[in-house]
Amino acid sequence: MITSNMLLSDIATALRGDVVHLQRHVAGRYAEMECGHRRNGKGVLTQCGEWTSPAGVQWLYVLIISTTRTILYPMAWYFTREGIHGIQLEAKGPLTHLRPHVLDQYRDRFCPDVSVMVALRQLHWRNYDKASGPHAYQGKPGIASAVVDGYLMGNMLYNDTVVRMHTFYDMEMGMKRPDLREMRQLVEWRRYYGAMSPKAINADTGDYLNWGRGFPLRLARLRRAA
Secondary structure (H helix, E strand, C coil), X not given: CCCCCCCHHHHHHHHHHHXXXXXXXXXXXXXHHHHHHHHHCCCCEEXXXXXXXXXXXXXXXXXXXXXXXXXXXXXXXXXXXXXXXXXXXXXXXXXEEECHHHHHHHHHHHCCCCCHHHHHHHHHHHHCCCEEEECCECCECCEEEEECCEEXXXXXXXXXXXXXXXXXXXXXXXXXXXXXXXXXXXXXXXXXXXXXXXXXXXXXXXXXXXXXXXXXXXXXXXXXXX
16 A cells, blocks of 8 residues: 655655556456457557556556557556555666656646546557656756646656656647657657557666566466466
C-alpha cells in the first residue's frame, strides 16, 4: 500500500516490485488474445484497463499486441493532500512522476467537465507513448517528453532514476517553441523503432531512444510460468 508519508524514492522501489503482479494479471487476462493474434491477426490491438494489486496499488495500463510483440505500459496512481500523483514505469530508463499540477493542467485543456479520475485515465491511455530528451526547465537542466497531446516538462531526481514532470504544454503552446517543435518528429521515430523492435543497447538514463518503451512481454509464456 502506498501512503502519503512515503518518500518518492520508496514509492518507486515499491512499484518496481509490484509491477510483476500487474504483468501476471495482464497475462492471465490477455494471453489467449495474444496467441490468437499472433497466429491469424493483422495490425495492432490496443487494450486499456485498470487493476488493484493484492498490495493495494492502483494501476492503469495500456497493452499493445502486434503479430510480433506485446508491450505493457503501466501507470500507478495515489493520493496526497496535493491531489492525484501518477507514476509511469518502464523496463529501461527512469520512472516518470506526474505531479498533481500536471493532471490539473491536462484536465483544464482537454476534459474540464469530467472527474479527475476520468481525466487521469484519458491522460495515460492517450499519452502512454513518449519521446524524451534533455531540455532546460526554469533555467536548469531538465527533461522534456513529447506525447500525443503535447509536451511534459520536468527534471531528474534520485540519481537519475525518476523524472518528475512539473508542467504540461498542449500542442498549441509547444508549437510556439522551436526547441519543442523539433521533438515532435521523435514520436514518429519512436513508433518506427517500436515496429522494428530494436534491441536496446543498455539501460543507461542517457540512452533517450530506449526510454518510454514500456515492458516487452510474452503473455503466454508469462502465464505458463505463473
